[in-house]
Amino acid sequence: MSVRLFEGKEHATSYWKYRISPSEELISKVLQFHKSNKNAFNDLAVDVGCGSGQGTLLLAPHFTRVVGTDISPAQLEMARKHVNIPNVSYRESPAEELPFEDGSVDLVTAMSAFHWFDHSRFLQEAHRVLKPHGCLALLNYTMDMELSYGDCSETLNHICNEFYAVLQPFRNPYLGPSSLELYKKTYDSLQYPVKEWQEVFWVRKPVPLSDYIGMVESFSTFQALLKKDPEEARRISKDIEKRLLCAMDVISSETEVIMGVKYFYFLACKPEK
Numbered sequence: 001m002s003v004r005l006f007e008g009k010e011h012a013t014s015y016w017k018y019r020i021s022p023s024e025e026l027i028s029k030v031l032q033f034h035k036s037n038k039n040a041f042n043d044l045a046v047d048v049g050c051g052s053g054q055g056t057l058l059l060a061p062h063f064t065r066v067v068g069t070d071i072s073p074a075q076l077e078m079a080r081k082h083v084n085i086p087n088v089s090y091r092e093s094p095a096e097e098l099p100f101e102d103g104s105v106d107l108v109t110a111m112s113a114f115h116w117f118d119h120s121r122f123l124q125e126a127h128r129v130l131k132p133h134g135c136l137a138l139l140n141y142t143m144d145m146e147l148s149y150g151d152c153s154e155t156l157n158h159i160c161n162e163f164y165a166v167l168q169p170f171r172n173p174y175l176g177p178s179s180l181e182l183y184k185k186t187y188d189s190l191q192y193p194v195k196e197w198q199e200v201f202w203v204r205k206p207v208p209l210s211d212y213i214g215m216v217e218s219f220s221t222f223q224a225l226l227k228k229d230p231e232e233a234r235r236i237s238k239d240i241e242k243r244l245l246c247a248m249d250v251i252s253s254e255t256e257v258i259m260g261v262k263y264f265y266f267l268a269c270k271p272e273k
Contacts, residue, residue, distance in 0.1 A: 020215060020261055021054035022111060022139060023203040030137045031062055033196055033267040034107055039133040040269075041106045046129070048095045048122070049113025053079030053088075055139075060085045063106065069093040096121040100129040109137045115179045119186060130270040138186070139265040140179055141203075143167075143219065147212060147244070148204075148258040155247045156257070163240045167221035170228075180264055187266040195268035204260045210253040213241050 034040050043064045047056040050068030052075050059066045068090045070076050076090045083090070093099050095110070095117040108126045110117070126136050143164055147156040176182060180199070187197050216222055217237060226233040241253060248255060 021058060026201060026203060026263060027058045030267060034135040037133045037269055044105050045107040046105050048108060048110045050079060051075045053083060055111040056088060060088050067091055096125050098125050098129050102128055103131050105129045105134055106131055107135045111139045114138045115175055115182055127270060132270055132272045134270045136268045138183060139263060140183060141261045141263045146260040149248050152247050156244055159240060159243050163216060166236055170221040170224035172220055183264060183266060190268055192268040193271060195266060197266045199264050201263040202260055203263055204258055206256045207259045208254045209244060209257050212259050213237060
């Protein structure tokens with residue numbers, strides 16, 4: 001099975017506005033792995049479960065053609081609204097039924113999406129569409145983001161951890177107890193001789209505090225709480241924001257903090273046979 005979420009227009013807008021995309025440094029890790037195979041090509045990259053397309057766009061300078069696929073029309077509408085690069089396009093498609101010919105794709109990525117797929121069916125489909133020596137790249141990040149601001153970072157992260165703890169009971173059962181464990185198990189079982197696992201890769205960037213709050217509100221856990229009890233969800237979010245501002249001794253949620261996001265990923269090269 002797979003899980004369909006993030007499909008409403010309001011949620012798609014939030015996704016585009018607040019979701020962090022992989023850093024150029026992280027994308028370069030993917031590209032270095034891909035290019036390390038002398039038989040690799042850069043004709044077609046496919047970003048599966050692309051959402052509103054932030055990660056898809058990062059691949060555009062490196063491939064002749066980039067296609068983002070997603071099952072959500074609302075997410076794809078948002079992606080198309082923000083694309084102005086001629087070699088990027090989007091197609092509506094389940095991750096398990098990709099609209100590409102056998103052995104036609106050089107790079108298949110899934111950025112913070114694989115855990116929602118039917119895992120075995122997607123891996124079979126990725127194998128089908130990849131060229132020999134093509135690259136599979138599965139990236140994700142943990143929920144426990146960190147904030148840095150002046151000398152109060154420890155206090156901020158204590159408050160953030162309370163936020164995450166409140167949302168944890170609303171984690172979708174399909175995800176299991178840990179996405180990191182799912183990715184590592186998938187990596188270990190994948191029968192590709194050439195592969196690479198990275199458990200910790202920090203991406204840090206300055207953002208307004210409001211963007212941090214918006215990003216957490218875009219998570220499936222917060223959205224589940226919002227659906228169950230909108231008033232309580234908004235109360236919790238406002239309370240967390242208020243406490244963070246107080247700890248920072250500022251009044252504006254547009255005050256910049258450094259947000260650290262802990263990625264993990266694995267890369268694998270499809271063998272010749």
